[in-house]
Amino acid sequence: MQLVEKHTINRQHKFWKECDYLALQSKHLYNAANYTQRQYFFAEGKYYNSIDIYHQTKNHEAYRYLPTKVSKQIVRRVSEAWKGWKAALKDWSKYPGKYLGKPKIPKYKHKEHGRNTVIYPSDALSKPLLKKGIVKLSQSNIEFSSKAANINQVRIVPRLNCYVIEVVYTVPDVDKKQSQYAAGVDLGLTNLMAVTSNRPGLKPLLVNGRPLK
Template sequence: MFGCQPVLLSPVPDIKAILEYVCTESNKLFNCATYYARQIYFKTRKYVGKSRLDEEMKSNPHFQAMHSQAAQQTCHGVWEAFKSYRELLALWKRGELEDKPKLPKYRDAGLSVASYPKQALKLVDGLIRVPLGSKVKAWFGIASFTLPMPSNLRFEDIRELRILPRNRCFYAEFVYRQPELAPIQLDLSRALGIDHDISPTSQNGETGRFEMRLTKLPGL
């Protein structure tokens, strides 16, 4: 079982510029990967595989502008969108869906979510270090940036970190593993039922009453 905890970020100007850069490149890469997947479908009526999409996008400048694992997560988002389209199309052909689904479309220019799997992250002095990739390090001399680690989560439980732009703000979404909850054992032979016997107030001032009694559920 997994949970997701969003945290509103208040980045300093330098970190905000990095977040804008990463999310902008993620959006551009998503559109490039969508274009490639659409062209494959139009020309061959086939759906591009996850590994092939990664391989084809490796030479894309927007892929190279991101950390490789984050770039792959963006490409996998495109693959999942086409996978959902394929499943919905099958339902429509069987008459189980009223409206015919449409191929995944391009996103508007702007910012898009950037996701980092746990393998790409490191915990250093209570801060999560997020890598930027070799190209960014060569271009700008910056290898990574850091985000605060939520005090109520354990780093070993985190499975993914998402940088989410929303309403001109940035959120860090922490996807984490939750412990399995033990099933609650109920003793149905001792269920409590409430019988509301309510009488309205009469003209002479007599009030109604509530009665509560222990009732065994029917059929038990």
């Protein structure tokens, strides 16, 4: 199962400016990839898959401002947004009552104020530092201690007045123990309840309800 460790970066934090810069570049790339996707859709009525849109945007200026592995994640998000729109459109055609209106194609992030999530997959983190319990994002000055192991990705997520760095990691699933024993409760009038169980050696319990009257 996956868990998330969160680190809040407010405006006074030493990593604020860098987080803001990265989220801004992520927005530029998202909009560039979305523009490419929209133009193709308007012209052909189709949309690119994640591989095609990567090849359409890999030489774009915005692509080079971030580590390649990070840029790929952002472009993939655009492809996922269009897949989600197509699925919503199909569902809307069958069950229009579930929606306030026809689903619209994915929009651009705001030109000036828009920011976008930045995703660092595990191979975009410093492996030597990870062994020391330190997360360092590739081609950046952002590094911090973490208790997480088996990290899948690290995300810089824009919030209203801060950024949240999310460390997504995997832990083993906890096996739910199946018990052969059961308990039964019978609510009464004089007695508040009677509790019985099929567990050997456990005596039935009567809870007196008179003191509560």
